[in-house]
Amino acid sequence: MHIFANPARFLKIARPLTPWLGWSGGLLIVAALAVGLFASPADYLQGESVRILYVHVPAAWLGMGGWTGLAIASFMQLVWRHPLAAVAARAIAVPGAAFTAICLITGALWGKPTWGTYWQWDARLTSMLILLFLYIAFIALDDAERERGGEGRITAIFGLVGAVNIPIIHYSVEYWNTLHQGQSISFLRGSSSIDASMLWPLLASALGFTLLFGAVVLMRMRAALARQKVEARLRRM
Amino acid sequence: MKAKNQRLVLLVLAVAAVLGAVLLAMSALKEQAAYFYAPADVARQGPPQDRNVRIGGMVRKGSVRRAPDGVTIDFLVGDDSPHLIPVRFKGIVPDLFREESGVVAEGRFQAGGLFVADEILAKHDENYMPPQLDVKTGEHKSESLK
Amino acid sequence: MSHWGFILAAYAVTGAGTIGLVAASWTAMRRAERQADALRGER
Numbered sequence: 001m002h003i004f005a006n007p008a009r010f011l012k013i014a015r016p017l018t019p020w021l022g023w024s025g026g027l028l029i030v031a032a033l034a035v036g037l038f039a040s041p042a043d044y045l046q047g048e049s050v051r052i053l054y055v056h057v058p059a060a061w062l063g064m065g066g067w068t069g070l071a072i073a074s075f076m077q078l079v080w081r082h083p084l085a086a087v088a089a090r091a092i093a094v095p096g097a098a099f100t101a102i103c104l105i106t107g108a109l110w111g112k113p114t115w116g117t118y119w120q121w122d123a124r125l126t127s128m129l130i131l132l133f134l135y136i137a138f139i140a141l142d143d144a145e146r147e148r149g150g151e152g153r154i155t156a157i158f159g160l161v162g163a164v165n166i167p168i169i170h171y172s173v174e175y176w177n178t179l180h181q182g183q184s185i186s187f188l189r190g191s192s193s194i195d196a197s198m199l200w201p202l203l204a205s206a207l208g209f210t211l212l213f214g215a216v217v218l219m220r221m222r223a224a225l226a227r228q229k230v231e232a233r234l235r236r237m
Numbered sequence: 238m239k240a241k242n243q244r245l246v247l248l249v250l251a252v253a254a255v256l257g258a259v260l261l262a263m264s265a266l267k268e269q270a271a272y273f274y275a276p277a278d279v280a281r282q283g284p285p286q287d288r289n290v291r292i293g294g295m296v297r298k299g300s301v302r303r304a305p306d307g308v309t310i311d312f313l314v315g316d317d318s319p320h321l322i323p324v325r326f327k328g329i330v331p332d333l334f335r336e337e338s339g340v341v342a343e344g345r346f347q348a349g350g351l352f353v354a355d356e357i358l359a360k361h362d363e364n365y366m367p368p369q370l371d372v373k374t375g376e377h378k379s380e381s382l383k
Numbered sequence: 384m385s386h387w388g389f390i391l392a393a394y395a396v397t398g399a400g401t402i403g404l405v406a407a408s409w410t411a412m413r414r415a416e417r418q419a420d421a422l423r424g425e426r
Contacts, residue, residue: 022405029401033394041367045333048386050365055397079245095404102400106393113386115341115358116331122272160252164259175263177271177293179341184363195366212405219408226415233422 007225010084018218025211032205040201050198052110058206059103062213063131064166066096067159070138071166074159077152084221086152087228089159090142091220095213097135104128115179123172124180127165134162273341277318284346292322292352293341293360301336314340314352326354333359 036054043050070092077085107125108118119125142155173182185192185199192199271278273293274285292314300313310330314322324342334340339360344353 037390037394043365044368045338046361046365049389051390052393053365055393059397075248078248080241095408098400098404102397105396109389109393109396113389114331114333114361116333117358120272120358160248161255164255168259168263176267177273177275179272179293179358179360181361182363184365193364197367198365209401212401216404216408219412223408223412223415226412226419229419230415230422
């Protein structure tokens with residue numbers, strides 16, 4: 001766990017890894033979305049609008065997975081004072097917020113032709129909107145605390161506590177009556193109610209977006225570390 | 238105990254406490270936060286009068302009747318329970334509104350038990366498949382088995 | 384079909400958001416690392 005504690009060692013791995021993740025993710029996304037748009041079948045009920053699934057679901061997974069990673073990093077920062085953990089949590093916040101917003105917008109664009117409405121205050125939609133607000137609050141809190149020269153401990157506690165929203169989002173469709181449909185894919189049981197011809201482009205798209213997300217997080221971590229180096233040098237001068 | 242381990246234990250306890258509080262709040266909100274009532278809920282609690290509510294379930298097969306005026310439709314909403322809710326709606330229904338498919342209706346119960354809806358939304362289920370596959374089983378229709 | 388309008392809008396939002404995010408992160412990283420390298424050169 002402490003292998004990456006040393007920023008120099010981290011950068012040695014992160015520098016070559018960034019373009020690899022970025023390009024492989026980007027190419028996979030383009031291929032998966034091309035299949036999703038043109039080669040995959042329409043749904044028996046939703047018709048063509050099922051194609052929104054290939055961007056909506058990966059965005060939702062990354063929005064939720066992003067906060068999970070942010071909470072783990074916050075936990076490591078609080079317990080082990082891991083020097084890179086705070087940098088990682090901050091680096092995840094902006095892409096996590098971006099994909100949560102993409103999830104909400106594409107979901108609205110799917111909801112209109114399918115349900116007949118852009119937005120309803122059901123448990124799934126509302127808890128996902130709360131996730132976006134949590135990301136925005138985290139970013140604002142982080143900015144404010146860094147301006148005061150704090151260690152970011154309050155931000156880390158907020159990141160950890162905010163993680164309770166993740167299981168709420170996940171189980172909202174089972175626990176409450178929601179307009180949003182139940183989950184189609186269960187990784188725990190290894191089952192899916194999505195036909196294979198639609199599942200493969202979806203999983204490929206999700207993998208591609210995840211790789212690209214990783215590249216963005218590495219870029220933001222490298223930027224933060226470089227900025228830290230500059231600030232430390234300026235203070236010594 | 239080392240400070241590191243102390244922080245670990247403290248933090249794990251704090252997370253467990255917050256999680257417990259949220260679970261309690263969720264169970265308290267179970268009814269209030271429900272987006273709609275199912276026919277079984279309505280039968281158990283009695284139809285809520287004098288306020289707008291949402292009901293949801295499956296459109297019963299063969300129950301959709303269009304009135305002669307062309308805009309009013311009547312249908313029955315059911316769920317796993319034997320209870321059914323008669324619904325009346327005046328207006329244009331979503332494309333995905335059809336028999337044996339999910340529906341959510343917002344409106345008000347009349348004294349006789351009829352639910353008059355102001356808005357109809359189609360509720361999609363978790364199945365995604367191409368049109369040539371059978372809806373219920375997810376297997377290829379007899380066409381491809383021949 | 385009217386559905387394609389929604390589909391294209393969803394893909395446009397995703398594409399613009401993702402490309403914008405990558406571009407902003409990349410330029411910020413390049414600028415910060417160049418500044419850090421320049422400081423090392425001054426010494």
